[in-house]
Amino acid sequence: MSTLADRYADEFPVKENLVYFNHAAVAPIPRRTAQAAQEVLARQLAHGGAEYEVWEKGVRRARQSLADLLHTGTDEIAFAKNTTHGLIIAAESIPWREGDNVVTCAIEFPANVYPWLALERRGVETRFVGARQGRVTLDDIAAAMDRRTRAVTLSWVQFTSGFRVDLGKLSALCRERDAFLVVDAIQGLGALELDLSRYAVDFLCADGHKWLLAPEGCGVLYVRRQILDDLVPANVGWLSVQRPDDYLNYDLTLVPRARRFEEGTRNMVGIHALGASVSLLLEAGPREIERAVLGLTDYLVEGLLRLGMEVTSPRGEGECSGIVTFRAPGLSADELAAGLNAAGVACASRAGNVRFSPHFYNDQADADRALETLRTFIRP
Numbered sequence: 001m002s003t004l005a006d007r008y009a010d011e012f013p014v015k016e017n018l019v020y021f022n023h024a025a026v027a028p029i030p031r032r033t034a035q036a037a038q039e040v041l042a043r044q045l046a047h048g049g050a051e052y053e054v055w056e057k058g059v060r061r062a063r064q065s066l067a068d069l070l071h072t073g074t075d076e077i078a079f080a081k082n083t084t085h086g087l088i089i090a091a092e093s094i095p096w097r098e099g100d101n102v103v104t105c106a107i108e109f110p111a112n113v114y115p116w117l118a119l120e121r122r123g124v125e126t127r128f129v130g131a132r133q134g135r136v137t138l139d140d141i142a143a144a145m146d147r148r149t150r151a152v153t154l155s156w157v158q159f160t161s162g163f164r165v166d167l168g169k170l171s172a173l174c175r176e177r178d179a180f181l182v183v184d185a186i187q188g189l190g191a192l193e194l195d196l197s198r199y200a201v202d203f204l205c206a207d208g209h210k211w212l213l214a215p216e217g218c219g220v221l222y223v224r225r226q227i228l229d230d231l232v233p234a235n236v237g238w239l240s241v242q243r244p245d246d247y248l249n250y251d252l253t254l255v256p257r258a259r260r261f262e263e264g265t266r267n268m269v270g271i272h273a274l275g276a277s278v279s280l281l282l283e284a285g286p287r288e289i290e291r292a293v294l295g296l297t298d299y300l301v302e303g304l305l306r307l308g309m310e311v312t313s314p315r316g317e318g319e320c321s322g323i324v325t326f327r328a329p330g331l332s333a334d335e336l337a338a339g340l341n342a343a344g345v346a347c348a349s350r351a352g353n354v355r356f357s358p359h360f361y362n363d364q365a366d367a368d369r370a371l372e373t374l375r376t377f378i379r380p
């Protein structure tokens, strides 16, 4: 029986050039995604905007694919410029009262920090919970919350350690304390299965350029249907309203869907490309993808330990992801990552660790090559 990696090898010409273990930074795109983007451009080249209806069909397809990936309704899906854009929309739209606070953790990627710190002008405090060996514990989050906690914002998967928080339990905590839950999903979505029909996340966002295998600058923002009316949208534009085509009838009735946050003209090429990437993920199967990614990271961890590396990613049941971080005794992570990259193993250095982040189309042969290359850098 062929593996997922075998089945999709032709979609990823990057495999001919590199062992690509850097999906947690910027991912390669599959062939069909490049084709989808080229098709939009070719249409515009030949016909200008005369085929707008065809473009629109692609937008509808992409929105449906994202809804399928997340197990949500299409009315809960908006396209966003990037993860930060989604986080800013969440931060600015929550109905704050002066003296409220938001709880996050002290190792978040800055995309999920500055939009909240910027709320200081509105009298909102940002509380940081410390991490414990790369983990963020629910007990620590709960202890930082009080009756003025209006929101909790966290990465699904931490970019420096690969720790995956239990979204079901986090969601239950937020419901119990009546706080909005905002999730930066960029380090998980596309690699790990996610079913938002199982628990209440209020906002979730991710750009396309990592595990979703899409180009930079076009992503998804999910907003839970039930909270739309509680929000105070901060980015209202001409596409936010119920009847955007009734140009001169200025009627500020917001469309009762998450796409009210799309403001104005969308990134048409980016949306078509993102849609194509998500269609590939759906076709391969999110569950099968997760299994392949975790299987390969297990294989890598075994190999790293055999080489005497210190694996720093939490690897317990339910807490691991596509990110594996490690240290080589006596070697700096920056130098080691630079050496690996120069030798054709694309990876990153983050917070004193080397970070490997393989996707489902990578296979054990890629892992063996990476480990073999790594071995050449280790001092006896």
Ligand SMILES: Cc1ncc(COP(=O)(O)O)c(C=O)c1O
Binding pocket: 024, 025, 082, 083, 084, 085, 109, 111, 112, 155, 157, 158, 159, 184, 186, 187, 206, 207
């Ligand atoms: C956890 C996390 N959030 C957000 C981003 C990037 O945000 P944006 O898509 O706004 O550039 C990264 C990129 O490294 C990240 O690791």
